[in-house]
Structure formats: C-alpha cells, structure tokens
Amino acid sequence: MILQSCEITLNATDILECFPLSLLDWGRTGVLSIALNDTVVLCSDSDGFYDSVALPTTLEDGPIHLL
C-alpha cells in the first residue's frame, strides 16, 4: 500500500524560489538540512517529533578538518 498523504509538514516560509538551487539534503546521520535564505535549519525526528535548530554564522577562513 502506498501512503498518499504526507506524514508531517514543516514551515519553510523563507525558502528561495529559484530553479537551479539545491536547498534540501538528508544526511546519513538522519538529520534533515534545509537552506532558508540566510539560515540553515537542521531537523531531527529522533524523539518521535521533528525538532529543529538554526546554524550559527560565524566564519573562519581555511580548509576543513574532516571528522
């Protein structure tokens, strides 16, 4: 059976409307990331409901160190 209704709806009012962009990705750790204009929001449903945080935007130059 195919469930034809969505399980949950998240508010993403500030999402940009532009065809070439790529603003949504679900990581291997189970965290969903959404780019909303100047903010990145991370969502997790580990506690049975979707919760989210916004990323900080302090910037430093230089290469990254992979974890």
Added chain:
Amino acid sequence: MTRVNAARILCIVFKLEIVLYSHVCVVLFWSLLQISTWSVGHRFAVSSLAWNNSHILTTGALDGKIVNNDVRVRTHIVSTYSGHAQVCGLKWSLDGQQLASGGGDNIIHIWDRSAASSNSRPTSWLHKFEEHTAPVKALAWCPFQRNLLASGGGEGDQCIKMWNTHTGARLNSVDTGSEVGALLWNENERELLSSHGFSQNQLTLWKYPSMLKMADLNGHTSKVLHMTQSPDGCKVASAANDGTVKIWNIFGNPAATAPKTNNQLFANFNRSSIR
C-alpha cells in the same frame, strides 16, 4: 542569469556530520567545531554541490563551470569541467566513476572521473545529451542498474528520460505533463519518484521499467523543486515554493534497525522552532 543576494544560501549537502552550503562564490563548511569558508574557482554563485568520495567535493555554478575540489588541502582545485551555460544539477554515480550534470542550456553532460587528472585543464565530457527542451535540474542514478541515469526536464519539457551512460543511448522518454523538479529512485523497489510544478504540484511514483504511474501524492500548493531521501531509504522530504517541507513515508516502513540520529548535532545550539 539569475541574480542572487550574497547573503543567501544556494545549495546544501550533508557529509557525515558536516553541512556544506554556499554563498556567492564561496562554500561554507560547518562541523560540530567550526564553520570555515573556501573560495572556489567560480565567478558566479555556486548552485550545486556533490561529494565524489570522502574528500572530493564537486561544485557547479551559475557561470557553468564544474570544479572538483580536494577538501583536505588549501590548493584544492583538482580538475575543472566546462560545457554548460549554467549548472542546475550535479550527481555522481554510486561507484563515483561518472558525474552527471544538468544545465540551464537544456543539456546533460556525463563526465568521466578517471579523465579528471591532477592537472587543472578543462576536461571534456564523455556524453552530451541534448534531447530535453528545458533546463535540467532533476538527475538520479539508478541504485540497482549500473550506468542507468534518469533525468527530468523543467517547465516546457516535462519529460523524464532514461539514459545508458555507458553507450550514450536514450532508453526511454515519458511526458509527465508537468515540470520535473527532482527525481529519486526507491532503493528498495524498482520505482522512481518525481516531483512536479503546475498544475498539480504533486509527487508521482512510477514503476520501472514500465513507467506506469502508481500514485500521485498531493499536498503542495506550489512547484516542488527539491526532494531528498532518508538514510534508511523509506522516507522522502520535499520542499516547495509554497513555503513548506513535507515528509512522506512513501518507500516503506522504517526498519527496526534504522540508523540512529546523532543528537550531538543539536547539543551545542539553542533550540528554536523552524521558521
């Protein structure tokens, strides 16, 4: 050319615990410990990101250039592909050997990883597909059939096409009747999911290889340009211009052994509701 605000985030991709996203001409790397920025070799905004393996990050930009970057080193440009007017989609094949790029010029290129040597000369494409009649953003490599690529055309094209990227042959073409924003293969069944624009703004599930329509999923009220799959392969998230992200349990029930979410990501920040 689309004009974009320098402060806006244009693309995002996850790699283990690192989120990557781009402002104009830079890529931002965020980890548990820090954010850092990188200038990448583009004159215009980076619109697409794709990981090849643990350390090669491919960037595609609105200037049409595609650059392979080694994220471990400061002199990071490994190779460059040139061939588009504007990059709308980037996907590496599952074995990391071929890169598919979709352009604002309606063209799909297939690039060979092994041809991208350690020099920075522009590398030529392996195949060039010119059958779509609108920009191509939707690209998806088949998880159960090697060298099979699905592509979807934007407004005015509306077609899903299947390609053999070994021979360069087009295998199939289906007119969906609506702009195709994104494509995802079901990793558990021979099914393909597409997202659409006017007039229904629906997700459509197709049986492969017959391409018989199995279901339409309605709920969005504006074009659906983004889809991504949960790590257990069961759920799909879709984002639309109606300002919503919807989660669909379309590819099956989560297994009891589904990967556990890493809540460390959330430990360091104050929680806030999604805007």
